Amino acid sequence: MDNKIKISETVIQRLTYADRPCTGRLYGISEENNVVILGLQQNVPNDKTQGISNVFPTPIQYCATFAVDIINTHSKVDGKLHVFCNQDTKKLMVFDKKSKESSFVIVSDGDIFSKYWILQLKGSIPLICEASKTTIQEMFQDLRSHVSSESTAFKITDLCTYVLHSNVICGAEEGNITIKQLFESLSEDQKEPNRKKKEKVTSATVLLVEFLQKMSVGGTEASANHAPLCILDKRIKKIINTYCQIDTLAMISSDAHLSNVYRTLQEALLRYLSQYEEKLLACFKENTSLKIDPYHFYPSECGHFLTLLYPAAKSDEDLVTERLSLHQQCMLNENVPMFRRANKFINNKNKRNGPLINPHIGVKVIDNGGNTYSVRGNYEYYHYCQNGMDDSGWGCAYRSLQTLASWFKLQGYVDREVPTFHEIQKCLVDIKDKPSSFIGSKQWIGSTEVNFVLDTLLGITCKILYVSSGEEMSQKGPELVDHFKNQGSPIMIGGGVLAHTILGVDYNPETGNIYFLILDPHYTGSEDLHTIQSKGWCGWKPVSFWKKDSYYNMCLPQVPRGI
Amino acid sequence: MVRNILASDNVLSFFICAPKDGSGVVGLIIGQCGADRDYVFYLARSPAKRDKRSSFDDIEEDLVLDHAKQISRMLPGGMNILGIVVSHPEDVTSPLHPKVKSLLSNLCKTLDYNRFYGNAKKEMIILSFIPKPQKYICKEYNISNGTLQLADFKFTSKKLKWYRIDCALLIDELYYLDKEENKSSLEEHIKAILEQIQKKLNNVEFIIDNQYKNKDECIESYFKKKISKRGSKKDDADDDRPLTALALFKQDFPSSPSMHQVKESSGSLKMTGKIISRIWVQSKTTVAEISEFLKQDIMCSLASRCEMHVDSLTEEEISEGINCIHEPPRRVLISLPDIEPMFSDYLFPGEGPLGAKTSLEELFGVKFEGKLISEDLEGEADMSKFYDSKVVIKLESTSSGKFMYSAIGLAVIILLVALLIHTYL
Numbered sequence: 001m002d003n004k005i006k007i008s009e010t011v012i013q014r015l016t017y018a019d020r021p022c023t024g025r026l027y028g029i030s031e032e033n034n035v036v037i038l039g040l041q042q043n044v045p046n047d048k049t050q051g052i053s054n055v056f057p058t059p060i061q062y063c064a065t066f067a068v069d070i071i072n073t074h075s076k077v078d079g080k081l082h083v084f085c086n087q088d089t090k091k092l093m094v095f096d097k098k099s100k101e102s103s104f105v106i107v108s109d110g111d112i113f114s115k116y117w118i119l120q121l122k123g124s125i126p127l128i129c130e131a132s133k134t135t136i137q138e139m140f141q142d143l144r145s146h147v148s149s150e151s152t153a154f155k156i157t158d159l160c161t162y163v164l165h166s167n168v169i170c171g172a173e174e175g176n177i178t179i180k181q182l183f184e185s186l187s188e189d190q191k192e193p194n195r196k197k198k199e200k201v202t203s204a205t206v207l208l209v210e211f212l213q214k215m216s217v218g219g220t221e222a223s224a225n226h227a228p229l230c231i232l233d234k235r236i237k238k239i240i241n242t243y244c245q246i247d248t249l250a251m252i253s254s255d256a257h258l259s260n261v262y263r264t265l266q267e268a269l270l271r272y273l274s275q276y277e278e279k280l281l282a283c284f285k286e287n288t289s290l291k292i293d294p295y296h297f298y299p300s301e302c303g304h305f306l307t308l309l310y311p312a313a314k315s316d317e318d319l320v321t322e323r324l325s326l327h328q329q330c331m332l333n334e335n336v337p338m339f340r341r342a343n344k345f346i347n348n349k350n351k352r353n354g355p356l357i358n359p360h361i362g363v364k365v366i367d368n369g370g371n372t373y374s375v376r377g378n379y380e381y382y383h384y385c386q387n388g389m390d391d392s393g394w395g396c397a398y399r400s401l402q403t404l405a406s407w408f409k410l411q412g413y414v415d416r417e418v419p420t421f422h423e424i425q426k427c428l429v430d431i432k433d434k435p436s437s438f439i440g441s442k443q444w445i446g447s448t449e450v451n452f453v454l455d456t457l458l459g460i461t462c463k464i465l466y467v468s469s470g471e472e473m474s475q476k477g478p479e480l481v482d483h484f485k486n487q488g489s490p491i492m493i494g495g496g497v498l499a500h501t502i503l504g505v506d507y508n509p510e511t512g513n514i515y516f517l518i519l520d521p522h523y524t525g526s527e528d529l530h531t532i533q534s535k536g537w538c539g540w541k542p543v544s545f546w547k548k549d550s551y552y553n554m555c556l557p558q559v560p561r562g563i
Numbered sequence: 564m565v566r567n568i569l570a571s572d573n574v575l576s577f578f579i580c581a582p583k584d585g586s587g588v589v590g591l592i593i594g595q596c597g598a599d600r601d602y603v604f605y606l607a608r609s610p611a612k613r614d615k616r617s618s619f620d621d622i623e624e625d626l627v628l629d630h631a632k633q634i635s636r637m638l639p640g641g642m643n644i645l646g647i648v649v650s651h652p653e654d655v656t657s658p659l660h661p662k663v664k665s666l667l668s669n670l671c672k673t674l675d676y677n678r679f680y681g682n683a684k685k686e687m688i689i690l691s692f693i694p695k696p697q698k699y700i701c702k703e704y705n706i707s708n709g710t711l712q713l714a715d716f717k718f719t720s721k722k723l724k725w726y727r728i729d730c731a732l733l734i735d736e737l738y739y740l741d742k743e744e745n746k747s748s749l750e751e752h753i754k755a756i757l758e759q760i761q762k763k764l765n766n767v768e769f770i771i772d773n774q775y776k777n778k779d780e781c782i783e784s785y786f787k788k789k790i791s792k793r794g795s796k797k798d799d800a801d802d803d804r805p806l807t808a809l810a811l812f813k814q815d816f817p818s819s820p821s822m823h824q825v826k827e828s829s830g831s832l833k834m835t836g837k838i839i840s841r842i843w844v845q846s847k848t849t850v851a852e853i854s855e856f857l858k859q860d861i862m863c864s865l866a867s868r869c870e871m872h873v874d875s876l877t878e879e880e881i882s883e884g885i886n887c888i889h890e891p892p893r894r895v896l897i898s899l900p901d902i903e904p905m906f907s908d909y910l911f912p913g914e915g916p917l918g919a920k921t922s923l924e925e926l927f928g929v930k931f932e933g934k935l936i937s938e939d940l941e942g943e944a945d946m947s948k949f950y951d952s953k954v955v956i957k958l959e960s961t962s963s964g965k966f967m968y969s970a971i972g973l974a975v976i977i978l979l980v981a982l983l984i985h986t987y988l
Contacts, residue, residue, distance in 0.1 A: 124814045128739060131825045153811050160775060171775040215767060216810035217731050226944035227893030228734050228836030230753065233886050235830055239739055242823045243816050291823040
């Protein structure tokens with residue numbers, strides 16, 4: 001049988017966009033004769049930082065080499081696939097292990113989301129030992145052998161299942177079903193019947209897994225075959241007193257059986273411990289706090305998760321070299337931050353307090369034949385009547401401003417919370433734009449004020465676009481496309497009447513037809529995504545959405561360059 | 564609601580040998596509290612100085628309380644001392660005899676004293692037996708508000724059905740002493756490590772019989788499944804099968820600012836070994852309750868043996884700030900005749916179960932006919948493993964078996980120095 005080679009869209013995009021010759025490694029999941037290539041690592045000369053093989057979810061591993069050049073002269077590595085991308089023609093060629101050219105299939109994010117599910121393994125392990133490099137290394141060695149032993153167990157909370165070394169304990173009747181079947185059988189009872197699940201898969205399915213340690217033994221096992229002893233050692237010593245916060249990811253085929261999960265999770269844990277040990281030893285050497293926090297990132301340009309460990313003692317500023325190296329290795333845009341702490345992956349399916357994240361994901365698409373450009377990264381949906389405040393009728397521009405501010409916060413551009421109404425009003429008084437009676441009033445604000453506040457509180461400048469009537473919005477296509485392509489921030493629009501947030505634009509340059517992705521701050525209901533999308537509080541709107549007899553001002557926040 | 568108590572009628576043997584004089588007999592009621600009923604499986608007669616006593620007022624409270632303390636150490640998790648039983652020519656419950664009142668409140672205090680022993684209820688039972696004319700009166704006394712109300716105490720000719728759950732737990736706990744704990748006693752160190760273990764146990768989930776069950780399902784459900792599957796085929800004997808509990812531990816840390824750094828420690832205490840836990844429950848006991856009982860059993864057993872160990876050490880041994888291995892007594896399970904739930908006894912290194920026979924007979928007020936049935940499952944440690952190169956002292960509780968390696972080492976050095984001095988001077 002032939003090898004089946006699949007390559008993710010995002011890998012191909014990055015290879016074909018390369019502006020100079022380069023070589024590197026490709027990472028993917030190999031199963032029998034199939035390989036799915038999901039990630040890449042460019043060879044960066046003189047890069048002293050660590051490689052990135054540890055940051056992928058298990059079982060993604062080094063499985064191929066690549067070269068981008070004008071002619072394919074690169075020798076391949078034995079036993080690995082090789083991908084060549086012609087820099088001029090952008091044509092891709094794949095060579096199998098025997099250097100024979102072979103066919104391949106391109107897979108989209110959606111395909112990967114439905115084929116692989118993410119297991120997020122969480123837990124903690126105490127790290128307490130004598131404070132020396134060797135004892136710390138010994139402790140990790142012990143930990144690894146402990147994790148590799150039979151005493152490791154996992155609980156997949158969403159599946160009501162315990163996965164042990166030798167068996168699976170599951171609430172379902174028959175154990176011999178796939179993860180997907182089990183998940184669906186368990187979630188059926190809770191799902192409201194009128195919502196069908198035949199939606200397009202737009203994000204990864206993440207199942208939470210707890211790391212457990214078996215404390216009991218079988219009656220006959222020989223280990224520690226004696227009643228408890230107490231060993232007192234009263235030597236004074238220096239110790240490290242910390243714990244390893246486990247938070248790592250594994251990918252598992254949704255049609256895999258539960259019995260296949262154990263090894264993958266165990267492997268994920270071992271990988272994570274190695275990554276952690278390295279960071280911990282570095283902190284220990286530098287004599288800083290030993291607290292290390294894990295972060296998961298899902299940059300859309302990557303098409304896969306990356307798990308990074310950041311020492312708590314280091315600020316985002318301190319980590320800029322590390323991030324730059326990562327951008328270079330992954331061949332990502334070096335003008336846009338993707339690995340600041342604020343960029344971390346947020347699973348919108350988890351119930352969280354506060355505003356919804358990215359409510360536009362999954363809205364009904366329109367068929368305009370044009371190119372769609374929309375906001376890049378996460379933002380929060382602010383609208384009327386949130387946090388127990390009745391601002392219905394006057395607060396829409398404040399809310400739109402808050403949505404904009406949340407975007408800057410979640411991209412890691414600013415390190416401050418989203419300003420409150422009070423802060424916004426106080427700011428406008430402070431800069432003498434408003435009299436002091438403005439604080440606490442119910443006076444509305446417009447795009448000029450939004451511009452002032454963004455500049456004063458967040459240090460963000462805006463470009464202002466003016467249209468004299470709603471109809472004129474149809475001519476703003478190219479400018480808006482340019483904004484979303486190069487800036488990617490949400491736009492506040494206000495004017496004679498209501499304020500809104502523009503999240504995207506679909507512009508067909510041939511017909512001139514244009515649609516706007518609108519987020520409406522006038523929604524007064526609860527944080528219910530279904531209502532918001534189906535009732536059009538977030539959705540695509542034609543030009544007629546804008547009032548013909550009203551003027552409009554748009555605030556286009558300009559984004560700082562850099563990572 | 565009236566408290567409901569059920570006992571199998573083999574506990575009646577307690578009353579057979581009750582003395583006929585006016586002094587009366589006091590015993591402890593041992594059993595398990597269920598959701599709507601309590602189950603009593605043993606009445607243990609408390610020791611009394613027989614000779615000089617003549618009236619009920621002369622009952623030595625201390626003897627009863629000490630008896631209760633000893634018995635409570637020996638009970639499996641989920642079993643408690645529910646109250647006292649009195650056999651006396653007069654009804655001591657109406658009005659409640661002041662002696663009984665004080666006994667019950669002090670009993671409650673004694674049982675509550677060590678929090679590892681679990682939860683003494685604030686409502687204690689008093690069962691009063693009047694030999695002539697063979698009358699039982701049972702009341703419930705509320706210690707906190709002093710109210711007394713009738714309780715329903717029934718005897719059944721059927722044996723109570725107990726379900727047994729087994730768990731063998733590995734303890735491997737390391738406790739680092741804070742800088743300030745340098746001056747603390749061994750007892751305090753042990754208390755600290757026990758607290759650490761208890762915190763850990765709070766994060767343990769027990770999986771019984773390798774089956775996934777919700778917390779509110781009861782033990783009966785473990786035996787029902789197979790009936791429906793194969794039609795009429797049912798294995799009756801299956802009901803008696805003891806179930807094994809698997810303990811899974813989820814580590815959890817509250818982040819504290821003192822963490823994540825290098826700090827000074829004045830030493831460490833490690834507790835390592837295997838503990839055998841075995842509990843007995845009634846059919847309606849839920850998975851959540853079983854899990855609580857197991858935790859209670861484990862903590863109680865650990866705390867009891869450590870307490871016994873510390874009690875057995877001399878002043879000097881406790882205060883010595885030296886490196887040593889302590890070997891607390893091990894748990895041995897013993898059966899009383901015709902009683903299903905077993906009691907625990909603790910044997911010091913070198914002791915065998917037979918040695919304990921007489922003291923057990925006294926504690927439980929029984930005579931063992933023939934051999935004592937016991938299970939010694941934890942085992943003694945092979946101490947040679949712990950001595951390889953480290954200079955440590957083993958502190959055993961029997962004074963005969965004391966190895967003072969470092970002391971011997973020191974003696975040898977002194978001897979050598981003396982010899983050298985002697986030779987060269």
